[in-house]
Amino acid sequence: MSFLEDAQRAAEALDSYDRHARARDGKVLVQPPARELQTRMDLDRLAREGGLTGQVLSEFVRTYLDGTITLRDPRNMGHQTAVPNAAGALGSFIDGYATNPMAINEMGPAASAIELFYIDWMLSKIGWESGESADPRAGGVLTHGGSLANLTALAAARAAIAPEAWKSGVPSDLVMIAPQSMHYSISRAIGILGLGQDALIASPVDEYGRACGAALADVIQSQRAAGKRIMAVAASACQTAAGLFDPLREIGEICQREGIWFHVDGAHGAGALLSEALAPLMDGVELADSVIWDAHKMLRTPCICAAVLTRDHRHLDTAFVQSASYIFHDKDNPGFDFIGRTVECTKAALGLKAFMALAEAGEAGLAAHIERQTALAREAYDHIHALPDFECAVEPEFNILCFRLTEGDETHALELRRRLLARGNYYTTYAAYRDEHWLRLALMNPETGMDDIRGLVEEIRLVAAEPA
Ligand SMILES: *Cc1c(COP(=O)(O)O)cnc(C)c1O
Numbered sequence: 001m002s003f004l005e006d007a008q009r010a011a012e013a014l015d016s017y018d019r020h021a022r023a024r025d026g027k028v029l030v031q032p033p034a035r036e037l038q039t040r041m042d043l044d045r046l047a048r049e050g051g052l053t054g055q056v057l058s059e060f061v062r063t064y065l066d067g068t069i070t071l072r073d074p075r076n077m078g079h080q081t082a083v084p085n086a087a088g089a090l091g092s093f094i095d096g097y098a099t100n101p102m103a104i105n106e107m108g109p110a111a112s113a114i115e116l117f118y119i120d121w122m123l124s125k126i127g128w129e130s131g132e133s134a135d136p137r138a139g140g141v142l143t144h145g146g147s148l149a150n151l152t153a154l155a156a157a158r159a160a161i162a163p164e165a166w167k168s169g170v171p172s173d174l175v176m177i178a179p180q181s182m183h184y185s186i187s188r189a190i191g192i193l194g195l196g197q198d199a200l201i202a203s204p205v206d207e208y209g210r211a212c213g214a215a216l217a218d219v220i221q222s223q224r225a226a227g228k229r230i231m232a233v234a235a236s237a238c239q240t241a242a243g244l245f246d247p248l249r250e251i252g253e254i255c256q257r258e259g260i261w262f263h264v265d266g267a268h269g270a271g272a273l274l275s276e277a278l279a280p281l282m283d284g285v286e287l288a289d290s291v292i293w294d295a296h297k298m299l300r301t302p303c304i305c306a307a308v309l310t311r312d313h314r315h316l317d318t319a320f321v322q323s324a325s326y327i328f329h330d331k332d333n334p335g336f337d338f339i340g341r342t343v344e345c346t347k348a349a350l351g352l353k354a355f356m357a358l359a360e361a362g363e364a365g366l367a368a369h370i371e372r373q374t375a376l377a378r379e380a381y382d383h384i385h386a387l388p389d390f391e392c393a394v395e396p397e398f399n400i401l402c403f404r405l406t407e408g409d410e411t412h413a414l415e416l417r418r419r420l421l422a423r424g425n426y427y428t429t430y431a432a433y434r435d436e437h438w439l440r441l442a443l444m445n446p447e448t449g450m451d452d453i454r455g456l457v458e459e460i461r462l463v464a465a466e467p468a
Pocket residue numbers: 080144145146147148183185236237238239240265266267268294304306
C-alpha cells in the first residue's frame with residue numbers, strides 16, 4: 001500500500017467524476033436500494049477481508065461515486081450545500097490525513113491559528129472588533145454545522161440571562177421570540193436547552209413571512225406582562241424556505257432598546273456581507289449579540305463548517321459553565337484553546353478547509369460567486385414568472401427561488417418533485433412557504449446557467465403530463 005499512489009487513484013476517480021458531472025453527463029441523482037448499493041460496493045467482503053488499496057480502492061471509489069448525488073452537476077439546484085472549490089476540498093483531505101483535533105491548541109497549533117484568523121475575518125465583516133483592546137471584544141468558534149452553532153449561540157444567550165440555569169436547571173419564566181419561518185434547528189435548540197417548545201413565541205410577520213418590528217414591541221410587552229423573561233429574539237438572514245432576509249436593523253434596534261439578546265441566523269445569507277452590492281441585506285447585523293454563519297453554504301467550503309460569533313467573547317466563554325472563573329488565560333499557552341466554547345470535545349480542523357476555500361477564491365472571488373448566484377436567481381425568476389403556466393412565490397432576494405406550475409391541487413409540487421427525482425435529470429427541493437407547497441431552487445453551483453433553468457422547466461412540463 002502506498003499512500004501517494006492511492007491518493008492519486010482517488011484523485012483520478014474524483015477528477016473523472018467531476019468532468020462527467022460538469023458535462024451534465026448522466027443522472028444528477030440515483031437512488032438504488034441501500035442493500036443493492038452495499039452489494040455493489042462489496043462492503044461485506046471488504047469489511048471481512050480488508051485490502052482496500054490499489055485497484056480495489058479505485059474500483060471502490062468509482063462505485064461509491066456512482067451512488068452519490070452529484071452536487072457538481074449544474075442541474076443540481078437542490079439543497080443549500082456549497083460545491084466546494086478545489087483548495088477547500090483539499091483542506092478536507094489534508095485534515096483527514098493529518099488529523100489535528102485542535103480544540104486545544106497543542107493538538108493543532110496551525111489549525112487553531114487558522115481558526116482564530118478565520119473567525120476574526122468573519123467578525124470584521126460583521127463590523128465587530130476582536131483585538132485585545134476592543135470593548136467589547138468579539139469572539140467566535142467554528143462548529144460542526146449551523147444547527148450546532150444555533151444551539152451554542154442560544155446556550156450563550158441562556159447563560160447571559162440565567163447563569164443559574166447551568167447548575168440548578170432552567171427557570172420556567174424564560175421564553176424566546178422567533179418567526180415561525182426560522183430553521184428547525186432553532187426549535188430543536190430550545191428543546192435541548194430545556195426551555196420547552198411552549199417557550200418559543202412566534203414573532204409577528206409581514207405578508208411575505210418576514211419578521212416585522214412594528215408588532216414585535218407589543219409581543220415583548222405582553223410576554224413581560226405575563227411574567228416572562230425574554231432570553232432572545234431571533235431573526236433569519238436569510239430564511240430557509242424562500243431566502244428572504246428579516247429586517248435586522250429594525251429588530252436589532254428594538255432588542256437594544258429593550259435590553260434583549262438578539263440572535264441572527266445567518267447560516268446561509270451572511271455571505272452577503274462580502275459583497276458591496278448585497279451587504280445591505282445584512283444591514284443592522286452588527287446590532288446582534290450572536291450570529292451564526294455557515295462556510296459550507298455560500299463560501300465554497302466542503303461539509304461541514306459553521307461559525308458561532310458573539311459581539312462580546314465573554315458570552316461564549318460562559319455558555320457552558322456556571323461562572324467563567326475556571327477559564328484562565330495561561331500565559332504560557334502560545335495559542336488559543338477553543339474547547340471552552342464548544343459542545344464538541346474532539347473537533348476537526350474546520351478552519352483549514354474554510355480558509356483554503358477562501359484563499360483559492362480570495363474575498364473578491366467569493367463575493368463575485370455570491371453575486372452571480374443571486375443574479376441567476378433573479379434571472380430565473382424573471383423567466384419563470386413570465387411563463388403562462390408557472391408562478392413564483394415571491395421575488396428572490398438571494399439565490400433561493402420558490403415556484404410551481406399554476407395548475408394542480410395542493411400537493412402537486414410534492415408529486416412533481418417525486419416524478420422529477422425518479423427521472424434523475426434535475427434535482428430540486430420542496431418548501432412550504434406561507435402555508436403553500438412550492439418547488440424550491442437553491443442555486444449553489446457556479447456552473448448552473450439559464451439553459452439549465454429552461455431545461456428544468458421543460459422537464460417539469462414533461463413530468464406533469466405523465467399519467468398519474
Ligand atoms: C442550513 C441552515 C441551518 C442549519 O445549518 P446546518 O449546517 O445544516 O446544520 C440553520 N439555519 C439556516 C438559516 C440555514 O440555512
